[in-house]
Structure formats: structure tokens, C-alpha cells
Amino acid sequence: MHDNVAVxxxxxxxxxxxxxxxxxxxxxxxxxxxxxxDASGDGAxxxxxxxxxYYQYVGSMHVYENFFDEMRDYVKExxxxxxxxxxxxxxxxxxxxxxxxxxxxxxxxxxxLDAAAEVDVPYWADFVRLLQVFWAREWAGKDYAQRLRELRxxxxxxxxxxxxxxxxxxxxxxxxx
Numbered sequence: 001m002h003d004n005v006a007v008x009x010x011x012x013x014x015x016x017x018x019x020x021x022x023x024x025x026x027x028x029x030x031x032x033x034x035x036x037x038d039a040s041g042d043g044a045x046x047x048x049x050x051x052x053x054y055y056q057y058v059g060s061m062h063v064y065e066n067f068f069d070e071m072r073d074y075v076k077e078x079x080x081x082x083x084x085x086x087x088x089x090x091x092x093x094x095x096x097x098x099x100x101x102x103x104x105x106x107x108x109x110x111x112x113l114d115a116a117a118e119v120d121v122p123y124w125a126d127f128v129r130l131l132q133v134f135w136a137r138e139w140a141g142k143d144y145a146q147r148l149r150e151l152r153x154x155x156x157x158x159x160x161x162x163x164x165x166x167x168x169x170x171x172x173x174x175x176x177x
């Protein structure tokens with residue numbers, strides 16, 4: 001037995017690994033480097049296990065000028081879907097923080113609300129709708145999937161539809177879970 005508990009536990013648990021689940025947080029990177037490297041699949045193949053869930057969070061995607069031609073070629077392959085996120089409206093977004101926090105607090109408590117009535121700018125109304133999508137899992141009960149479809153239909157920007165679609169298969173939870 002090793003003095004290092006992590007080594008001991010790893011040796012003891014390794015025969016039971018069935019799949020690899022990863023979470024990766026990237027503060028800023030070039031999409032070229034991010035998209036062309038399959039860290040999760042490589043790791044699973046090396047371990048000889050199935051790939052499990054993989055979550056990746058990226059704070060900033062950017063392309064350096066010396067890679068423009070490579071990125072254009074990558075996009076021309078036609079495999080990747082190209083979509084532009086909606087532009088943030090002019091003005092000081094920090095002026096809305098207290099209002100958005102208050103709205104989220106109401107959603108956490110299970111209050112039903114109309115995003116467009118709460119915030120009259122479509123960009124920010126979509127932000128509220130995304131909060132509604134997140135909290136619907138707690139409060140919509142058996143009507144969860146229907147509520148997500150309603151919120152999806154209300155979205156001003158189609159850019160957020162994949163997020164809603166990705167939550168459709170989640171099980172509704174009661175607020176006490």
C-alpha cells in the first residue's frame with residue numbers, strides 16, 4: 001500500500017473503469033486548436049474504454065491572423081455548422097444585473113413569468129428565457145417537455161435552440177431534489 005491515498009485508490013479502482021467522463025474548462029483558445037484535438041476520444045482509446053460524457057466550457061474563442069487560411073479551409077469542409085451569436089445590444093449591460101438577478105430569484109421560487117413583459121429588449125428577453133429553460137426542470141413537473149417547447153418557440157434568436165433541445169431529454173425534478 002502506498003502512502004499516497006490517490007495512488008492506492010487509483011490502483012484499486014482501475015479494473016472497474018467502464019467509460020471515460022471528462023470535463024474541460026478552457027479560458028481562451030483558438031478554435032483551430034480546440035476543434036482539431038479530440039482529447040476525450042484519445043484518452044478513452046488509450047485506456048481501452050468507452051467514451052462517456054464530455055463537457056467543455058470555453059471562455060473565449062478566437063482565431064489568430066496567421067491561421068485565417070486554415071480556418072477558412074476547415075469551414076469550407078462543410079461539416080461544421082456556422083452560426084453567429086446575436087450581438088449584445090448597445091448600452092450598459094451592468095445596469096440590468098440587479099433586474100436579471102431578481103428575475104432569476106423569482107424563477108428559482110417557481111414563479112411563472114413572461115420574459116418579454118419582464119425585459120423589452122429581445123436579446124435580454126432571450127436571456128430570461130434561457131433562465132426559464134434551466135429552472136423549468138425544477139418546476140414544470142410532468143409538463144416539462146411541453147414547457148421547453150413553448151420557451152423554444154418564444155426565442156427571438158435561433159442560436160439558443162440547441163441548448164433547449166439538449167435539455168428536452170432530461171428528467172423533470174421536484175424542487176426538493
